[in-house]
Amino acid sequence: MATRQEVADRAGVSVAVVSYVLNNRQVVKEETRRKVLQAIEELGYRPNQMARSLKTKKTRQIAVLIHYIGNPFEAGLLLHIEETAKRHGYFVFVQTYEPEREEELRSLLVGRVDGILLLGQPVSEETLDYFGSLDVPVVSAMQPASGREATAGVPYVDIDWPSAMRSLVAHLRGQGHERIAFMTAGGADSAYANRLEAFREAMAEEEAGAGPSAILGGGGRFEAAERELLRLIDGGGELPFTALVCANDLMAAGSLAACRARGVAVPKRVAIAGCENILMSSQLSPPLTAIHYPRQEAGEAAMAMLLGRMNGSDGEPVRLQGQLIVRGSTRADG
Amino acid sequence: MATRQEVADRAGVSVAVVSYVLNNRQVVKEETRRKVLQAIEELGYRPNQMARSLKTKKTRQIAVLIHYIGNPFEAGLLLHIEETAKRHGYFVFVQTYEPEREEELRSLLVGRVDGILLLGQPVSEETLDYFGSLDVPVVSAMQPASGREATAGVPYVDIDWPSAMRSLVAHLRGQGHERIAFMTAGGADSAYANRLEAFREAMAEEEAGAGPSAILGGGGRFEAAERELLRLIDGGGELPFTALVCANDLMAAGSLAACRARGVAVPKRVAIAGCENILMSSQLSPPLTAIHYPRQEAGEAAMAMLLGRMNGSDGEPVRLQGQLIVRGSTRADG
Numbered sequence: 001m002a003t004r005q006e007v008a009d010r011a012g013v014s015v016a017v018v019s020y021v022l023n024n025r026q027v028v029k030e031e032t033r034r035k036v037l038q039a040i041e042e043l044g045y046r047p048n049q050m051a052r053s054l055k056t057k058k059t060r061q062i063a064v065l066i067h068y069i070g071n072p073f074e075a076g077l078l079l080h081i082e083e084t085a086k087r088h089g090y091f092v093f094v095q096t097y098e099p100e101r102e103e104e105l106r107s108l109l110v111g112r113v114d115g116i117l118l119l120g121q122p123v124s125e126e127t128l129d130y131f132g133s134l135d136v137p138v139v140s141a142m143q144p145a146s147g148r149e150a151t152a153g154v155p156y157v158d159i160d161w162p163s164a165m166r167s168l169v170a171h172l173r174g175q176g177h178e179r180i181a182f183m184t185a186g187g188a189d190s191a192y193a194n195r196l197e198a199f200r201e202a203m204a205e206e207e208a209g210a211g212p213s214a215i216l217g218g219g220g221r222f223e224a225a226e227r228e229l230l231r232l233i234d235g236g237g238e239l240p241f242t243a244l245v246c247a248n249d250l251m252a253a254g255s256l257a258a259c260r261a262r263g264v265a266v267p268k269r270v271a272i273a274g275c276e277n278i279l280m281s282s283q284l285s286p287p288l289t290a291i292h293y294p295r296q297e298a299g300e301a302a303m304a305m306l307l308g309r310m311n312g313s314d315g316e317p318v319r320l321q322g323q324l325i326v327r328g329s330t331r332a333d334g
Numbered sequence: 335m336a337t338r339q340e341v342a343d344r345a346g347v348s349v350a351v352v353s354y355v356l357n358n359r360q361v362v363k364e365e366t367r368r369k370v371l372q373a374i375e376e377l378g379y380r381p382n383q384m385a386r387s388l389k390t391k392k393t394r395q396i397a398v399l400i401h402y403i404g405n406p407f408e409a410g411l412l413l414h415i416e417e418t419a420k421r422h423g424y425f426v427f428v429q430t431y432e433p434e435r436e437e438e439l440r441s442l443l444v445g446r447v448d449g450i451l452l453l454g455q456p457v458s459e460e461t462l463d464y465f466g467s468l469d470v471p472v473v474s475a476m477q478p479a480s481g482r483e484a485t486a487g488v489p490y491v492d493i494d495w496p497s498a499m500r501s502l503v504a505h506l507r508g509q510g511h512e513r514i515a516f517m518t519a520g521g522a523d524s525a526y527a528n529r530l531e532a533f534r535e536a537m538a539e540e541e542a543g544a545g546p547s548a549i550l551g552g553g554g555r556f557e558a559a560e561r562e563l564l565r566l567i568d569g570g571g572e573l574p575f576t577a578l579v580c581a582n583d584l585m586a587a588g589s590l591a592a593c594r595a596r597g598v599a600v601p602k603r604v605a606i607a608g609c610e611n612i613l614m615s616s617q618l619s620p621p622l623t624a625i626h627y628p629r630q631e632a633g634e635a636a637m638a639m640l641l642g643r644m645n646g647s648d649g650e651p652v653r654l655q656g657q658l659i660v661r662g663s664t665r666a667d668g
């Protein structure tokens with residue numbers, strides 16, 4: 001196990017500077033700070049002494065790393081996270097997570113937060129180890145993509161996607177749909193990966209061997225989803241599906257916009273459903289069928305879990321029930 | 335003019351501790367830190383030396399104080415603010431502004447940010463003086479309520495509300511509406527105060543002496559607006575207006591929800607319009623007439639203004655043009 005002296009040697013600084021960095025004193029030049037943090041990681045140094053002192057020097061601040069603040073669902077979750085944090089006297093600051101700047105972000109957060117809440121995206125294994133070594137707990141609202149080894153250990157709050165997707169797929173089948181497509185965003189890292197996975201399973205269960213009739217990329221956003229569907233519609237010929245499940249409501253709204261723009265009747269020619277049931281969804285034209293994700297319950301549970309971890313208790317993953325809300329976008333008589 | 339020694343005496347600490355605090359070294363106990371910051375304010379100490387040193391010790395961080403992250407319009411502005419900041423190598427962190435915690439927030443930000451961007455709410459005169467003394471510029475996206483002396487000097491980016499409201503009111507009059515109500519939120523401090531003011535003027539101009547036929551409080555949110563309108567509808571009798579202009583689209587959507595729930599035909603019995611034209615507005619049922627607020631232009635301009643101020647240039651207020659988008663919620667043939 002590396003010593004502080006070894007860290008200092010490798011970084012070419014004095015032992016004192018190493019503790020300055022761990023105490024985040026601003027007297028340390030950013031460049032030096034980087035060198036030291038890098039040495040700490042390379043040597044796998046575990047500054048328990050420091051960790052304890054950091055623990056006792058509470059910042060009363062919590063960082064929320066958000067995936068896409070433009071998604072009203074994530075913003076809604078955030079509202080309840082903030083509410084809960086405020087009740088406990090914590091300040092929440094929010095930062096949009098950018099993979100390419102994760103290392104930089106790490107050095108911005110060290111010594112400045114008592115806990116970190118991931119909202120919709122994973123972080124690297126290095127980052128988890130790093131904050132783990134500093135006793136700064138990391139919790140995730142929405143389960144990190146199950147494919148990720150790194151974040152496998154991060155406690156999370158999410159809904160039971162398999163059962164929610166089964167009820168949605170069953171509903172669409174019941175409406176006579178056999179070719180059902182899924183619109184997702186991001187890769188295996190994306191929080192949507194779990195929703196796609198659950199959709200695949202639900203399709204396979206409903207009818208042996210059946211899979212999505214198409215997987216579309218909607219970029220997680222209204223405009224990108226609209227463009228993607230316009231591309232398919234304008235490509236001519238029949239669409240490869242009669243029903244479309246979108247991993248978030250924003251992409252569902254963008255898909256509705258594309259259908260409206262091209263006179264494609266919803267749900268007559270294409271049924272469209274979302275996965276979050278944001279406030280606006282009930283007022284869309286036609287009103288959007290969606291899996292209801294209990295934002296308040298989830299936000300409060302995620303924050304409670306983080307506060308618990310900050311006080312040393314283990315956080316067991318929390319599974320909430322999603323609920324299918326059927327509206328005009330999938331029901332012929334809607 | 336107070337000296338650093340006087341600050342130290344009043345706070346009952348050494349001069350060194352005062353500079354620790356101004357340099358935000360975490361070695362200082364939070365309680366001591368508070369004492370010192372309070373002494374600095376009470377004595378009106380202007381730590382120019384410190385200010386300069388803080389200036390040279392760039393944090394590459396910018397704080398955005400947001401009013402209500404649940405409003406997709408504010409989130410949309412934020413996206414473009416972040417994009418612009420990122421292009422210039424800055425980290426943006428976002429904090430929901432709470433008046434009752436402003437003092438606490440001040441001590442969290444000192445020494446940690448190069449600039450502050452207000453998104454939808456004012457801050458106290460003390461806070462402006464305080465950051466002014468530390469050479470940390472403050473800029474506002476959306477003009478702080480004109481009633482406020484304190485924020486009168488803060489440079490801002492906003493649209494030309496008077497001309498935008500004139501075109502909206504003229505359109506509604508053209509559709510035969512004479513009793514036009516306005517739904518707002520917050521008091522004279524609210525960013526919506528300017529929109530209400532512009533609406534009043536537009537009404538008075540259109541017809542000498544005419545004013546809003548009613549001013550409703552929608553709390554700035556979907557649910558609160560829905561409740562308010564349900565209350566009026568369920569109160570029985572005719573509504574005191576035939577057209578309703580909502581200070582933000584979220585309240586307009588909530589109003590549409592109330593009308594839908596009670597079978598009040600839009601626009602036949604009540605025409606409804608918004609003031610932001612968020613992405614979802616075009617997909618609402620009926621599609622929402624709204625003043626289009628150019629989010630990208632505004633977000634980029636606000637961030638550019640802040641960066642400019644951080645580099646010593648003065649920021650002149652920027653006035654963008656809003657554009658009336660007429661849709662089904664106010665056009666009988668929509």
